[in-house]
Amino acid sequence: MSAAGNTETHFVFKVLLLGDGAVGKTSLISMFTKGFIKQDYKMTIGVDIMAKTVKVDDKIAKLSIWDLAGQQRFKAIRSAFYGGVAGALLVFDLTRALTFKNLVNWLQELYQFGNPECPTILIGNKCDLVELRDVRQEDIDWFVSEIGSEYIQTSAKTGENVEKAFISLTRKMIEKSTGKKIRVVKDQSEAKYYTTIDSENIRSESNNVHRESESKNTLNSNPHS
Numbered sequence: 001m002s003a004a005g006n007t008e009t010h011f012v013f014k015v016l017l018l019g020d021g022a023v024g025k026t027s028l029i030s031m032f033t034k035g036f037i038k039q040d041y042k043m044t045i046g047v048d049i050m051a052k053t054v055k056v057d058d059k060i061a062k063l064s065i066w067d068l069a070g071q072q073r074f075k076a077i078r079s080a081f082y083g084g085v086a087g088a089l090l091v092f093d094l095t096r097a098l099t100f101k102n103l104v105n106w107l108q109e110l111y112q113f114g115n116p117e118c119p120t121i122l123i124g125n126k127c128d129l130v131e132l133r134d135v136r137q138e139d140i141d142w143f144v145s146e147i148g149s150e151y152i153q154t155s156a157k158t159g160e161n162v163e164k165a166f167i168s169l170t171r172k173m174i175e176k177s178t179g180k181k182i183r184v185v186k187d188q189s190e191a192k193y194y195t196t197i198d199s200e201n202i203r204s205e206s207n208n209v210h211r212e213s214e215s216k217n218t219l220n221s222n223p224h225s
């Protein structure tokens, strides 16, 4: 039973958000689960976990969303968090080409420590910063066709396509686990087919303690590292 009451849960999926430091993973999750983001950057330490239950068509899925620290310094401990992954959002920052180039390293981590078969969606975040765009669409198209993924451009700041990204991934995970294709609906009418049931912060307090102490060090930290 979920926090929504007697709602039956058909699926429980572990979802990972992967990508370099400061690409917007925490912000995407915050916008999806809480409807707002914090403007100031506090790097994630280790991992944060959020839960959200969604209804996609007639299926109810509980997502356990794992927000992995993107900074290079956490590489060694990250490998422990990949087990049981059902799907991943591979996030890069449209204003920093290096974060796009580094996606191959993230895929490698996912394949090595997680599940090479799990569905992925490529996320080009910060699309609101149009003037600062630093990644060519043709390069994105090429990469997407190479890895057989879908591409969605998002803005965690404005909320554009954020829900779409998580719902599309949920559809793919359901299809993967049932072996059935789910009807794809047009964007405008998509809202009719999914609803948010509840969300909860599973692991935040202990992490906030770390964040407070670590945030002092973030001013000089290089988000590209």
Ligand SMILES: Nc1nc2c(ncn2[C@@H]2O[C@H](COP(=O)(O)OP(=O)(O)OP(=O)(O)O)[C@@H](O)[C@H]2O)c(=O)[nH]1
Pocket (backbone or CB within 6 Å): 019, 020, 021, 022, 023, 024, 025, 026, 027, 028, 037, 038, 039, 040, 041, 042, 043, 044, 045, 068, 069, 070, 071, 125, 126, 127, 128, 129, 154, 155, 156, 157, 158
């Ligand atoms: N303009 C704009 N800023 C964004 C967007 N998404 C995130 N940001 C900002 O980018 C910075 C980094 O965002 P985070 O969500 O903390 O990045 P992260 O990927 O979780 O970083 P790590 O925890 O270090 O791995 C923050 O200052 C956010 O406010 C977006 O879509 N548009």
Ligand SMILES: [Mg+2]
Pocket (backbone or CB within 6 Å): 025, 026, 027, 042, 043, 044, 067, 068, 069, 070
């Ligand atoms: Mg983060």
